[in-house]
Structures are given as C-alpha cells and as structure tokens.
Amino acid sequence: MLGSHFNTIIIGAGISGLSSAYFLSKKNKDFLIFESSKYLGGTIKSKKIKNFICEIGPNTVLMNNDSVKKIIKENGLLNKVLYPDEKKNKNRYVLVNNNLTKIPTSFYEFLFSKILSLKSKISLLFESFASRHTKNVTVADFIKKRFGNEFHDNIIEPFLTGIYAGDTSKMSARHCLKLLWSLEQNYGSVTMGLFKKKFKKPSSFNFPNGLGELITTLSVNLKEEIRLNTSVIKISKHGDLYKIKTNDNRTYTCKNVISTVPAFTLSKILFDRKLSLELKNIDYSPIDVFHFGLKKKNIRDKVNGFGLLTKKNDKKSFLGILFNSSIFNQLAPKGFELFTVLVGGQRNRNLCKLEPKLLQEIILNELNQLINHSGPVYMSNHYRWKKGIPQYNLKYDYIEDHIKSFLDKNTNFYINSNFYRGISVSDCISKSEFISKKINRN
Ligand SMILES: Cc1cc2nc3c(=O)[nH]c(=O)nc-3n(C[C@H](O)[C@H](O)[C@H](O)COP(=O)(O)OP(=O)(O)OC[C@H]3O[C@@H](n4cnc5c(N)ncnc54)[C@H](O)[C@@H]3O)c2cc1C
Incomplete structure (x- = not known):
C-alpha cells in the first residue's frame, strides 16, 4: 500500500529522533517519525514506583553544549531542571580494601589519597x-x-x-x-x-519526575507526526529519493532519512550490503539495572555522593551504584534512600543471563554489606538491557570509515544514532541540531 511523501522521515523516537524532530519543526513539520514500540523515549525511561523516581536508562544529562541548553530553555523546562547538590555530587567513590574511598578532586586530596x-x-x-x-x-x-x-x-x-x-x-x-x-x-x-587549556566542569541535571519529562515535553507538539507501534522494515534508494517500508505494509518516500536506530537494527533494514555487514560488528554491552528504595534509619553507613564505581579486582558483581537520592533528594520519598545498581557490561556479561530474582539476591547482599543495611527492602525494580551500550572498540576506526563513505555516497541520509559520534544524551541532542539545521537549509 502506498503511504505518502515527506521531506524527512525519522526512524526511532528516542531522544535522537525527538530532538531531531524538535529542531526540524523550527522550519516546518514536513516529516514523520516511526517508532517500533508503543512508548516514546527509547533508552530514556523514567518510572515512578512507590513515589521513587527510577531511571531505567540514563540518570543524568550533561549541560555541556548549546543544543542541550536551547532545547531545555525553548521548551520551557528551565525552571524545572534539578541540579545535584554540588557538595555531594563531587564525591565519587572507588573501593580500596573494600572501603568506599573518595576519588581526589584537589591536589591536596590527591597527595593524601589511598587510591x-x-x-x-x-x-x-x-x-x-x-x-x-x-x-x-x-x-x-x-x-x-x-x-x-x-x-x-x-x-x-x-x-x-x-x-x-x-x-x-x-x-x-x-x-x-x-x-x-x-x-x-x-x-x-x-x-x-x-x-x-582551562576547563569548566559542566553540570549534570535531571527533572523532578525524571528525564522522561524531557520526552513528554518534546512529544506534546509532535502528536500528528509520530507513528507508534510502527517498525521500519526496509529502506531502499530510488534515484534521489528514499523509500521506507513499514510493518503495516505501507511504503513512504522522502528526500531525507534520519536513522536513530541501533546498529544491529539498521544493518537489517539498510539497502547497502557492505555497511550492513560492518554494522553487525558493533558490539553492545548488556546491562541489568536494579533499583532499591531503603529506609534511611536502616542504613548504618550513610552515603554522601554521586556514587561508587568498582574495578575488576574488587570482585564485586556490580559495576557501579548511583546514590540517586543523595544528590537529588527529590527522587525518593522522605525518610528513604534510592540506589541504582548497574550490573553486567563487558566485565560480567554472564550475570545478565542469570534469573533476575537470583541476581537481585546477590546484588542486594553486596549492597547491604557495603552500606551496612539491615531490614526489609521497601521498593525494588529490575530491567534488563540485552543490548545496552554500543562499544567504540579499536576496530571501530574501520567501521567509522565505512559509515563515512556510505554517508558521502548517499546525500540526505543521516545516521544520528548513539553508535556514531557519541553515546551521551547531550551528544545525541547536539547531533540532532546539527543534522536538522543542515536539512532546514536545503
Ligand atoms: C543503562 C544505561 C544508562 C545510561 N546512562 C546514561 C547517562 O547517565 N547519561 C547519558 O548521557 N547517557 C546515558 N546512557 C546513554 C544514552 O541513554 C543513550 O545513548 C541515548 O539515550 C540513546 O538515544 P537514541 O535516541 O539515540 O537511541 P534509542 O534511545 O535507542 O532510541 C532508538 C529508538 O528507535 C526505535 N526503533 C528501533 N528499531 C526501530 C525500527 N525498525 N523502526 C522504528 N523504530 C525503531 C526504538 O524502539 C527506540 O525507541 C545510558 C544508556 C543505558 C543503556
């Protein structure tokens, strides 16, 4: 069945897709966004559970470029932004002999640090x-x-x-x-x-209801342009136009394509066989994310800071723990602390295959020991990212060359995914503005 023609088709409604749409809409709304799932936001998922704000994907965004500042300001979100408690935020810990040890932030601290x-x-x-x-x-x-x-x-x-x-x-x-x-x-x-060179450390931020607020705000003015539950199953090229086939058996034509889907998805739907083969080689780390809401009075060793990261020889099952409510006290109800524990990655891939209940028991046991907690868990939550974060490994140099030569050959095709030119949310927003400006100029 024939769909219709649009100037631009955006594939994926995560932050890259939605911010591209936002910047494109400054000129006109001659675009459509296809999103395979029934949700917006992709990796950004904020969930309110028993009044705890749990971030299943990113926990904070860096205010480190003009595009992020613009998107926040122009969407009326400036007065909602939550900045972390700076005194605590600079406390980041590693383990030395199983004790939380602060990473030094001044020359004086460095001299006396045991790290x-x-x-x-x-x-x-x-x-x-x-x-x-x-x-x-x-x-x-x-x-x-x-x-x-x-x-x-x-x-x-x-x-x-x-x-x-x-x-x-x-x-x-x-x-x-x-x-x-x-x-x-x-x-x-x-x-x-x-x-x-002088460097100014950028601040990070969140919102009272989590980063999902950014997604909700961006989508308000895009209701007509977003097609949920619609997967792109094939992209082909016909002269100067691209043809986009969706799972509801429609075909659309467009001048510009902005693809924001992961490498393993793009490799299946793209018309260029050579690039498809290369994209398959981009590895993604699996990550399990656990949230725990614990009563403050049951924690003997209080934590003050952003979080803890482990090293290989600490022999811990988790990669890191974020002390969410320590830096943003709005994220947990009064009298409680919120912890986010990240597990797996390249270091412990196999843990992400364990039965979640069993894994939760292991993780909770380690967390309890670390913060000296005893008592019931008031809130817990688990999410498994089977393919969480793309890896920019050494062989990526070679893959990147392939991506560049594909983009050179196929003008008006834009790859705006986190496997190309940066994974952070702020990178994604900055790339979106760059691409949208280019499209809007033509
Ligand atoms: C656990 C975790 C923690 C993180 N923490 C941070 C952090 O603290 N700070 C930070 O800056 N970054 C963090 N990141 C990275 C950051 O969240 C991501 O890189 C970023 O959100 C990616 O956004 P995106 O829109 O490019 O891709 P995605 O969010 O992956 O969006 C792509 C969208 O495309 C859709 N899609 C897929 N296939 C199709 C198809 N065939 N047709 C149509 N739609 C399709 C998907 O459903 C999805 O909605 C984290 C990532 C993870 C996994």
Whole structure:
C-alpha cells in the first residue's frame, strides 16, 4: 500500500529522533517519525514506583553544549531542571580494601589519597615525557603508557566502566578518551594540555519526575507526526529519493532519512550490503539495572555522593551504584534512600543471563554489606538491557570509515544514532541540531 511523501522521515523516537524532530519543526513539520514500540523515549525511561523516581536508562544529562541548553530553555523546562547538590555530587567513590574511598578532586586530596601508591603518584609527574601516539590504541594502552598501570586499574577502568560498561583493553582511545586524546595530540602531553587549556566542569541535571519529562515535553507538539507501534522494515534508494517500508505494509518516500536506530537494527533494514555487514560488528554491552528504595534509619553507613564505581579486582558483581537520592533528594520519598545498581557490561556479561530474582539476591547482599543495611527492602525494580551500550572498540576506526563513505555516497541520509559520534544524551541532542539545521537549509 502506498503511504505518502515527506521531506524527512525519522526512524526511532528516542531522544535522537525527538530532538531531531524538535529542531526540524523550527522550519516546518514536513516529516514523520516511526517508532517500533508503543512508548516514546527509547533508552530514556523514567518510572515512578512507590513515589521513587527510577531511571531505567540514563540518570543524568550533561549541560555541556548549546543544543542541550536551547532545547531545555525553548521548551520551557528551565525552571524545572534539578541540579545535584554540588557538595555531594563531587564525591565519587572507588573501593580500596573494600572501603568506599573518595576519588581526589584537589591536589591536596590527591597527595593524601589511598587510591594510588606513592610510586604511582610520582610516576604521574613524568607523563609529559611519554611520546605522542602516532596511531589509535586501546584505552588501556594509552593510559598505561602515559600514567601507569595503577592509574588505569584504579581510576580510569572503573570510571569508563561507568560510562560504556566496556573493556578498556578493547576500547578505542580516540573515541572513548576524546579529551585526553586531543590534549595529547595537540600539546604532546595530557598534563601540558591541561595546564594550557582551562576547563569548566559542566553540570549534570535531571527533572523532578525524571528525564522522561524531557520526552513528554518534546512529544506534546509532535502528536500528528509520530507513528507508534510502527517498525521500519526496509529502506531502499530510488534515484534521489528514499523509500521506507513499514510493518503495516505501507511504503513512504522522502528526500531525507534520519536513522536513530541501533546498529544491529539498521544493518537489517539498510539497502547497502557492505555497511550492513560492518554494522553487525558493533558490539553492545548488556546491562541489568536494579533499583532499591531503603529506609534511611536502616542504613548504618550513610552515603554522601554521586556514587561508587568498582574495578575488576574488587570482585564485586556490580559495576557501579548511583546514590540517586543523595544528590537529588527529590527522587525518593522522605525518610528513604534510592540506589541504582548497574550490573553486567563487558566485565560480567554472564550475570545478565542469570534469573533476575537470583541476581537481585546477590546484588542486594553486596549492597547491604557495603552500606551496612539491615531490614526489609521497601521498593525494588529490575530491567534488563540485552543490548545496552554500543562499544567504540579499536576496530571501530574501520567501521567509522565505512559509515563515512556510505554517508558521502548517499546525500540526505543521516545516521544520528548513539553508535556514531557519541553515546551521551547531550551528544545525541547536539547531533540532532546539527543534522536538522543542515536539512532546514536545503
Ligand atoms: C543503562 C544505561 C544508562 C545510561 N546512562 C546514561 C547517562 O547517565 N547519561 C547519558 O548521557 N547517557 C546515558 N546512557 C546513554 C544514552 O541513554 C543513550 O545513548 C541515548 O539515550 C540513546 O538515544 P537514541 O535516541 O539515540 O537511541 P534509542 O534511545 O535507542 O532510541 C532508538 C529508538 O528507535 C526505535 N526503533 C528501533 N528499531 C526501530 C525500527 N525498525 N523502526 C522504528 N523504530 C525503531 C526504538 O524502539 C527506540 O525507541 C545510558 C544508556 C543505558 C543503556
């Protein structure tokens, strides 16, 4: 059956799809958005359970670019934004001998921190003598060469696990350590670059009802353009136009396509066989997300901070714990604390195959010991992301070349997914504005 013609078709109504639609609509609404599920928001899922605001996907967004600032301001969300309690937010912990230990944030704290040995601290002073990389390497190789093994194992590995749930011995330094890589390339050393360039740490934010508020707000003015429960099953090219076939057996034509779907989905529906084969090689880390609402009075070791990240040799079943209500007290009812525990990733893939009840028991046991909690669990929730976060591994350099040459050949086709040019929500919004402006100019 024939659908109709649109200037642009957006595939997927996660933050990339919805923010693209928002920026496109500044010129006109000659577009349609297809979303395979019955929900909007994709990975952004906020759920209110017993008055706890549980984030199943992202927990915070960085206010680190103009597109994010614009989308918040122009949609009247500025007065709703929740900023974390900054004093607590800068407290990020790792484990040293099974004790929560703060990652130093000042030179003074660094000198006395137990996270690194004296030898390792001294070796950091020699970072500027390490030679510049002439080709991309893994995160582990990059950090170990410049800062030593201990710095990698005790700080960088846990920190990046918190973002990518990845394996630093496979991850690409150029893609996953963008800032450090560019400082090294431009100044010859990271330390030198840090001295020469001034950085302002961007703040992160949420909303009183979770990040879902951003999704709800963006979708209010897009009711006519969104088609829920509609999967794109085939994209083909006919001259200068693209044909989009959906699972309700309709075919639409359009001048521009914005694809926001994961690599493993795009590989199945795309007309270019070569790129499809490459996209299949992008690995996704599985992640299980647990939420626990606990009574404050039952927690003996109070936590104050953003959260805790573990390293490989801590031998914990979880990758990290976010102390949500410590930095945003609005996310838990009075008298309670909310914890989000992330499990799996490349490090513990197999845990994401365990029966959820059994896994919850293991995780809860470890959490109870860590914060000295005894008593019943007031609220719990579990979600399994079988394919959670795309991995920018070393071989990604090669895949990226394929993506670029596909995009060069197929003008007006845009890949705006988190497997291309950044995974954070703020990256997604920034890419959306860039692409939409380009379309609106034509
Ligand atoms: C557990 C977890 C925690 C995270 N934490 C953070 C964080 O704290 N901060 C941060 O900035 N980022 C975080 N991220 C990353 C960030 O959330 C994602 O990269 C981002 O939300 C991706 O948005 P997207 O719109 O590009 O893709 P998605 O959210 O994946 O949206 C794609 C949409 O396409 C739809 N779709 C799929 N196939 C089809 C089809 N054939 N036809 C039509 N529609 C289709 C899907 O249903 C989905 O709605 C986290 C990710 C995970 C998994």
